[in-house]
Amino acid sequence: MWIHHGESFVRPSTISPSSTPNMVEDTIIVEHPIQNMINDAFGVDRNHANKIPFASNLEIDQQDYVMSSATQERNEAKEYYELAREGEQPLYEGCKRYSRLSFLVQLYHIKCLCGLSEKAITMILELIKDAFEYANIPSSFYEAKKSITKLGLNHVKIPACPNGCILYWGEDEERETCKNCNTSKWKTNEDVSVNKKKKKIPLKVLRYFPLKP
Template identity: 50%
Template structure:
């Protein structure tokens, strides 16, 4: 439906044509976006060349978010602007401005979670209506410490809407990927990896790696369409209060699109915020509880969804896959479930890890790294520079996906049998 959508400075230029092969559901979606763009493409006022209506509202909303202004402050500012510039095409209230931005389908969802990271009140109607956690029996809502007990609670306080104890903010992935293909600029950049050849064969982009090529050989149907998206996931915690005395930790999950060229894929404007996991403590191994929302969308994207490519003006079947994850070593513990702070911390050597405990340093050190060298390498025969032994073993074979799944299921069965024990497993 959108044939050309360009943004030069703060101006949006739009040419609208019906897409080829559009279906009913997709047609309605594009119709809403078309109407929004047509309305937002108007000049802010007659003769204004710097701002368009939509771009100016987005800039105002951006200032509100950066400065932490409340909704009432934003409404007062809009009223003042309308009073001073009655000829400008501005919304009359904050509600109208937010409604206009919401039509871009780039909002987030608030999902209640157990404070102990036991469950999400999501997935089934029964879980969504629960008031207590089905595992730890903790209340879903915050307790009002000023009530002074149940006997002092008034009828007005009982009618007040309770506040959730913990809220996960999740940004849906599918509408964001669809919006990227609605812009001719990003649509062309998402196909850069297949359109531009590698002149010298050096590793300059993930598409030049062995992992990318192996994935293409395993899933040729996915690789046949360059518009299919390959994602990278990264997660880490940070202190939102910027004070060393506070131990409050919030974890964010970010997604990067490896379809983009190398100078574009790591830009701040190119990343996708997937979710914000609230504190006060890190989710640790319970992070998979929150990632199940992203996994549910990735399953849908693996089968494919209908999307519109504005650079070719046609509908296509868009698929996506999680290509890899990037994290530090403690973060690997959370994402994979492999215990990285024991004698079996190496995820490559696994149970064949050679580890020693330093007597005075009181830390674990890991040996056996010479196994990964070629068989004729000189370091394999150099015992004086290492631990006094020769190394003739080959590198350990990587585990297959079925072997990893079998190991996880075995540990899950063992944990269910020995519930309440303090025994830890590397998985």
């Protein structure tokens, strides 16, 4: 953390067990990783975290700007404070190592590293919930993902040509075959065992992780 270029900080009176102290000369600066993630996701300056986060930039008509921006700010503020509360709620009474939100983030991290399915995570959450009734966790990955995606930990799936020619994006989003090599966008029944009623599956998918929402 830079402090010699005009940045301001508040000297903390206590150090939270879940925080990481950072010694700079004779001053203790306390880092709150989960709160920092929330602030980053909503574009809130760390030094002004108590203020309502600004709405994202939207391409909207000028006549609708005031109403739309106000509604957007209210919605973002609501989500911001809901996440902030989750970041403060202990995983169980007396727990100082994990909050509800930090536990979900760690679990999501394990899911990504080990390639676990959403069904597997739901079964793990159900088992923990059954074994530890006092644990403050959701009962399914679907519920957990509602909080996780608000942090910006999500991605966009973009179908791609299996030969690497194009992405089916923008003006090419509705194409069924590659405009360069004429390869089909979709897997066939020989590639995957599906019936005609099920959703088509792209042959290749690019996962795009936005740097910012």
